[in-house]
Amino acid sequence: MADSGKLIELSDVSQVFRGAAFRQVGGELTAVDRVSFKLTADPPHITSLVGESGSGKSTIARIILGLQRPTSGRVTYYGKDIYDLHGEEFQRYRRDVQAVFQDPYGIFNPFYRVDRVFWTAIKKFKLAKSHQDGDNLIAEALEAVGLRPNDVLGRYPHQISGGQRQRIMLARTYMCRPSFIIADEPVSMLDAAVRVLFLNVLLDFKQKYGMTTLFITHDLSTAYYVGGDALVISKGQIVERGAVDDVLVHPTHPYTQMLLSSLPAPDPDARWHDKLDEAEVAQLAATETDVLTVEGVPTP
Ligand SMILES: Nc1ncnc2c1ncn2[C@@H]1O[C@H](COP(=O)(O)OP(=O)(O)O)[C@@H](O)[C@H]1O
Numbered sequence: 190m191a192d193s194g195k196l197i198e199l200s201d202v203s204q205v206f207r208g209a210a211f212r213q214v215g216g217e218l219t220a221v222d223r224v225s226f227k228l229t230a231d232p233p234h235i236t237s238l239v240g241e242s243g244s245g246k247s248t249i250a251r252i253i254l255g256l257q258r259p260t261s262g263r264v265t266y267y268g269k270d271i272y273d274l275h276g277e278e279f280q281r282y283r284r285d286v287q288a289v290f291q292d293p294y295g296i297f298n299p300f301y302r303v304d305r306v307f308w309t310a311i312k313k314f315k316l317a318k319s320h321q322d323g324d325n326l327i328a329e330a331l332e333a334v335g336l337r338p339n340d341v342l343g344r345y346p347h348q349i350s351g352g353q354r355q356r357i358m359l360a361r362t363y364m365c366r367p368s369f370i371i372a373d374e375p376v377s378m379l380d381a382a383v384r385v386l387f388l389n390v391l392l393d394f395k396q397k398y399g400m401t402t403l404f405i406t407h408d409l410s411t412a413y414y415v416g417g418d419a420l421v422i423s424k425g426q427i428v429e430r431g432a433v434d435d436v437l438v439h440p441t442h443p444y445t446q447m448l449l450s451s452l453p454a455p456d457p458d459a460r461w462h463d464k465l466d467e468a469e470v471a472q473l474a475a476t477e478t479d480v481l482t483v484e485g486v487p488t489p
């Protein structure tokens with residue numbers, strides 16, 4: 190397959206939800222409204238999808254991952270509708286497009302050692318020929334995200350920090366060697382220092398390993414940090430797009446201007462707490478105590 194085929198393309202994708210909950214808005218809600226964009230893996234790059242909570246970002250992620258069939262429009266991979274992929278083609282898609290979500294804690298089974306997230310991927314995608322092969326793959330993947338095997342392997346999920354759990358998910362992603370990573374608010378639960386570590390791994394993935402990321406965030410400053418392109422989404426519609434630097438320095442759409450002007454005072458942690466709801470703050474507090482044990486991260 191030609192490299193030029195390494196492409197995920199959304200064409201006029203819409204998602205309408207119907208039901209009693211949307212009575213006030215005529216019984217339906219257009220969560221994603223005629224969205225079109227491309228993600229190319231050649232050359233690799235990072236595209237940030239930026240918008241407020243409820244703007245349709247996660248719905249787009251689920252649609253790309255094949256978890257939700259859009260009401261209309263198409264998502265194609267190598268030019269083929271992802272809902273027409275079967276057998277081997279579908280397996281290849283599942284491996285080539287990996288997801289990283291906000292709260293990896295939900296993905297870990299508390300009763301199994303963290304090693305299991307690697308071995309399930311190794312078995313599912315037949316990544317290793319022997320146990321030794323698998324061990325080597327895991328060690329290499331941990332190294333790619335800056336974790337030492339001894340610090341995390343053999344532990345249970347609650348015995349490692351939130352930042353380590355997130356990086357283990359990244360290591361698992363790395364092991365699958367995807368062309369595409371869909372990262373939905375991956376750093377929202379992490380404190381500032383760990384967040385930067387994580388974003389740097391994503392940047393490494395692009396530069397060293399040629400992986401393309403759709404980076405979903407409600408936070409313009411993290412989009413700015415990772416660079417690349419930005420798609421600004423409001424009420425399901427892409428209202429502005431372009432190089433991150435242009436979009437953030439010279440926003441033309443009032444929504445982007447509003448998002449920018451709501452970027453508050455220089456203290457990133459203060460801003461952080463402003464934006465979280467109560468449950469998120471509680472979760473963050475739990476994570477932060479954990480985070481104190483992360484190697485190399487200064488105690489806040
Ligand atoms: N399965 C669903 N059923 C009904 N409404 C949904 C469903 N999933 C999302 N929505 C609604 O669609 C809109 C977009 O949600 P979402 O994609 O999660 O936004 P974001 O990730 O940007 O916060 C929201 O109004 C949300 O309530």
Ligand SMILES: [Mg+2]
Pocket residue numbers: 246247248373374
């Ligand atoms: Mg979301």
